Amino acid sequence: MKLHCPFEQELLDAIGARRWPDRAEPALREHVARCGLCADVAEIAGAFFEDRDCARAEAAVPSASAVWWRSQIRAREEAARVALRPLLIVQVIATICAAAGAIALAPAASQGIRAALAAIGASEWLALPRDVSFSWLLGAAAYTTLPLIAACVWVVLAPVVVYLALDE
Amino acid sequence: MRDLTLSEIERLRSEEADAAVPLEMDEEAFRGFYDRTARTLRAYLARVTGDGALADDLLQESYYRFLRARGDYEGEAHRRNALFRIATNLIYDSRRRARVAPLIDAPAFEIPDRRDEARSTERSADLRRAMARLKPRERALLWLAYAQGSSHKEIAESLGLRTGSVKLLLFRARRRLAALLTSARPADQERSRL
Numbered sequence: 598m599k600l601h602c603p604f605e606q607e608l609l610d611a612i613g614a615r616r617w618p619d620r621a622e623p624a625l626r627e628h629v630a631r632c633g634l635c636a637d638v639a640e641i642a643g644a645f646f647e648d649r650d651c652a653r654a655e656a657a658v659p660s661a662s663a664v665w666w667r668s669q670i671r672a673r674e675e676a677a678r679v680a681l682r683p684l685l686i687v688q689v690i691a692t693i694c695a696a697a698g699a700i701a702l703a704p705a706a707s708q709g710i711r712a713a714l715a716a717i718g719a720s721e722w723l724a725l726p727r728d729v730s731f732s733w734l735l736g737a738a739a740y741t742t743l744p745l746i747a748a749c750v751w752v753v754l755a756p757v758v759v760y761l762a763l764d765e
Numbered sequence: 766m767r768d769l770t771l772s773e774i775e776r777l778r779s780e781e782a783d784a785a786v787p788l789e790m791d792e793e794a795f796r797g798f799y800d801r802t803a804r805t806l807r808a809y810l811a812r813v814t815g816d817g818a819l820a821d822d823l824l825q826e827s828y829y830r831f832l833r834a835r836g837d838y839e840g841e842a843h844r845r846n847a848l849f850r851i852a853t854n855l856i857y858d859s860r861r862r863a864r865v866a867p868l869i870d871a872p873a874f875e876i877p878d879r880r881d882e883a884r885s886t887e888r889s890a891d892l893r894r895a896m897a898r899l900k901p902r903e904r905a906l907l908w909l910a911y912a913q914g915s916s917h918k919e920i921a922e923s924l925g926l927r928t929g930s931v932k933l934l935l936f937r938a939r940r941r942l943a944a945l946l947t948s949a950r951p952a953d954q955e956r957s958r959l
Binding site: 600601609613634636637638640641642643644645646647648649651652653655656658659661662664665667668671672675 | 792795796799800803804805807808811812821824825828829832833888889891892893907908911912913914932933936939940942943946947
């Protein structure tokens with residue numbers, strides 16, 4: 598099977614110079630009439646030459662400056678992403694550690710919260726004893742208020758931390 | 766694809782001093798290279814994808830990837846072939862993506878209707894209709910060989926093929942296209958007679 602014909606280039610040159618078929622060499626015309634491969638080339642090459650001119654005329658390309666600057670912006674963004682990657686990894690690790698810590702401390706915290714609720718429920722806490730002292734107040738605050746504040750802060754901060762970690 | 770406004774370009778110019786990211790070539794060299802290749806590449810992308818909007822996107826993406834590639838090029842021709850290789854890979858990627866999510870962005874081949882033919886010649890309209898029925902690799906091979914006049918070696922470099930295979934693949938693609946063009950012609954002649 599013949600894949601390439603030595604006359605192909607001559608035929609392409611004739612088509613490119615718009616000499617084909619009328620002003621082409623008679624020998625070339627004779628050859629194309631006999632050669633199936635060159636007949637295919639003659640069939641399609643002229644159409645490609647015309648379509649190439651159409652395609653180039655239709656092509657509205659952006660300016661070189663626009664393409665250059667867009668590339669610069671993307672390159673910068675990509676560089677920033679690469680630079681932030683270690684930070685992201687640290688954030689993810691911190692989130693995992695915080696979650697693990699919260700799970701580990703949950704039983705102790707729940708005991709504290711239960712005790713705090715019991716103390717709130719007890720009327721003697723609401724009605725201050727006569728011999729109220731600073732140390733008593735501190736103890737009551739540590740026992741009841743601090744675990745509640747910690748729980749509230751955690752509820753607010755946890756989504757923020759997760760958001761920051763998964764922002765990418 | 767939106768063009769940058771003048772104010773945006775000015776703002777970017779002022780930001781350039783802050784952090785310049787090293788690219789494959791400097792701006793001046795890029796301008797020259799772009800001016801020599803952009804129209805040819807846009808025509809190649811448009812004809813092989815059959816989608817003008819997609820061709821615009823791929824044009825920008827091709828130059829970006831080319832600038833980021835930092836290849837060791839022997840000369841202008843080598844550099845140009847590398848650009849076309851990137852563009853060809855992007856065409857294949859976009860086709861794969863379209864196949865994975867066909868409901869979202871499967872690009873339809875832009876077959877010119879009768880009104881468009883007033884602008885382009887009837888022959889090139891026939892060619893586009895026939896090209897729409899070929900595979901992207903066949904379209905790329907034929908476009909590079911006959912519209913751009915690339916050698917087999919250049920085609921091989923641009924499409925990531927072995928030079929030896931180009932001859933056979935081109936032969937088959939040419940045969941298919943010639944058959945499609947020949948079979949399309951009597952129908953057209955019939956139409957023009959009516």
